[in-house]
Amino acid sequence: MAAGKRSLIAAAVTVVCAVIVLAAPGTAFAAPSPTPTPSASPAVPASKDLEAVRQRLEKLYHDAAVATDAYNAAEEKSQQQSAQIVELTKKIAQGQQRLDQLKDRAGAAARAQYRTGGLPPEAQLVLSDDPQQFLDGTRRLMQGQRATKGMLAEMARTQEDLKQYAADAAERWRQLEANRKAKEAAKQRITQQVSQAEKLESQLEAKEKARLAELERQAAAKAQTAWLDTGILKDVKTGASERGRQAVAFATAQIGKPYEWGAEGPRTFDCSGLTSQAWAHAGQPIPRTSQEQWAQLKHVDIKDMRPGDLIIYFGDASHVGMYVGDGTVVHAPRPGRTVTLTGAGTMPILGVVRPDM
Template identity: 60%
Template sequence: MRKRRRGSIALTLLCATALLASPGLLAGTAFAAPEPQQGKSLEQVREEIEDLYRQAGTATDAFNLAESETRTQSAKIVEIANLVVAGQDRITSLKGRAGAAARAQYRSGGLPPGAQLALSNNPTQFLDGSDRLRQGEKATSDLLSELNRTQSDLQQYAMDATAHWEKLEANRVKQEASKKQVEEKIKAAEELESKLEAEQKARLLQLEQEAQYKAQAAWLSSGAMNGVTGAAASEAGKRAVQFATAQIGKPYVWGAEGPGSYDCSGLTSQAWLAAGKRIPRTSQEQLRLPKVAIKDMRPGDLIIYFDDATHVGMYIGDGAIVHAPRPGRNVTLTGAGSMPIKAVVRPDA
């Protein structure tokens, strides 16, 4: 009963938020904004805009993934460059030692051991010298082998660098394509919204909030929260929630990771980084984190949304999440069931 009451309280708070945000209801009158032209209802326009932003979200995830891979490849190229420099220095040193050995042999006259023995006045001294000569020959052989290995390493580094450069270029192409798609979808959505009058825009926001409330109410009514234990957050989870909720009111900007703006996965990844845990950058990659059942979720867990895992929010307890919704909206609280849930994951499992 206690868990149901808490879920009911959260639902009531979310409902109240939606009602207070509606200009028409604040005035205590029915809202009767004119419908858009071209035979479309305002609800149809809302759905069209939401669909465009969903497509933009998908492209944003692709952009963020390409950017993350680009950073990885860039770091590997820098690592290889450092290995190449070290290898070149090593070759210079080995060549210097080989040159010194060659000069020493030249100074000895370069005579074969038999001739040196015949000309030597002291056979014992010669034999001692021969032993040192054999040691020197082995050292020279080892030096040449090391020189060959180092040169072979440099050739491999060159091949590795080429492969990473190719991946880097492929990721750059992916980024550009994704960026273009994001911008096109956002522009199309903004153009649709720009054709609305002020009252219609206010009504559009109200419809958006009502749709979220209905989805949350249906989710709770389905019994999704039944059995949720209300487990306490881990210490890291508490810090992640504190960070995420401190960003409420900051605008959504696609590709952003703070501090002034965020996209959905930028918010969750930075919140957990602030808690001392580095997690993947995109919502699709965050889906790979250890999964937990809804009944076992606790504050700090991440809820991945939609079949293509292109949105993510952070569970804060009592059936609510904090998230960065979409372009034109700010970081806010909403019901955990206001969007189709794909999975719940735990960064600090």
């Protein structure tokens, strides 16, 4: 047999054996790895895989929003406590100044008594031979006794006030330190959640990101349509108040500015930073965080809401947007996004609050 013919037969046997092995039931095998080429693109994950990514990102950014609210609350409390400490410091300085004045007066009285030979006023009065001087001295003595008694009482009150101011200041410093630690812990949680989300997004290719964005749009549209289909807005006809119009005008003027956690403008905002600044611009200060906005502001029914009202989202009140009419809110969504308009029903609604009741 020629060498060429033997080679052909060997090759044929090899192919047949391979087919038999691959066709055998239950046989496991490893697929050969294709040789990569510069132009080859990674396979795009199935839609269900990207849906899992979308849900994971949604949770990470929600957790970051919760931590952001905690950070903002701690920051607001720290500012209040710092202002209280400044006021207490002023009171302590004023109290100490008053106490020093009272001590000077007491010292002056003691020096006057020394100059009169150390005799108390009562003894000097008894020794007086002049009746008129005696009467005048009696009046002065009674006035002096009342003044001395009042001075001593004021000194005691001032000393007590100083002790209380010092105790209050110490407590404010303790609270300030606790809030500093709370802020730092919240900051770490925010950084961790956002970092994980950004890492997850960075692993996606351009096609995957485009498909993920489409999934997000579809989910938002589905939620908004379901919300509108309930007929929930059919009775909403209330117009905005004057301050409400001013708040809406401010908030919508920020559209396109980046989200940044803990930010209150003017270049970047987080969700409650946008709403609180909008109402401050309208002349109506409101709480800084979405949770405190929900806790402290007047609740209204959705059918009674009007432009400028705040819609609070999620069961933990971790997000807020401002209603601008026609089923739409303006809000600062999350890191990596900008202030934008969206359907009011695209997120789970907790309730509606009104700042200008």
